[in-house]
Amino acid sequence: MSIGTRVKQYREAKNWSQEDLAIRLDTTQTTISNIESDKNIPNSLLLKKIADELEVNLNDLYDDKITNISNIEKNDGVVNTGSGTVNMQSPELLEAILKNQEQIAKLMEAQSKLIESLLKK
Incomplete structure (x- = not known):
């Protein structure tokens, strides 16, 4: 689903x-x-x-299921990417991803404000 x-x-x-x-x-x-x-x-x-x-x-x-990702095998929530193993059900991984996304959003907002201030000049 x-x-x-x-x-x-x-x-x-x-x-x-x-x-x-x-x-x-x-x-x-x-x-x-x-x-x-x-x-x-x-x-x-x-x-x-x-x-x-x-x-x-x-x-x-x-x-x-994971789709459209090549060279990935999923077994019991663990993904072998060919360059290491990642537990896709790890709460720590999800939290790190979310914190990263929040930081990106803040940077984009700051960038937008900077562009707006430059355009006003």
Whole structure:
């Protein structure tokens, strides 16, 4: 089952419209529609926000299988990438990814403000 399908299931279980979820996430209904129809896959930061709003575990939203990634074998939650082994169910890994995404978002915001100030000059 895809991430989009799971988001839709959990949203509907709360009797929320796409617009309701979009407002809670400070995004658009179109964004939610695109996620639910698998046209877009949310980044890890947005996916964490979705999980928080829907009151589900982040892992509950992930697809059952890894797709479109070459040279990866998945066994019992461990992925062999050819250059090492990673436990994909590691809470530490997920937290590190989320912190990284938050830092990226802050840097992008700072960059946008800098560009805006330069354009005003």
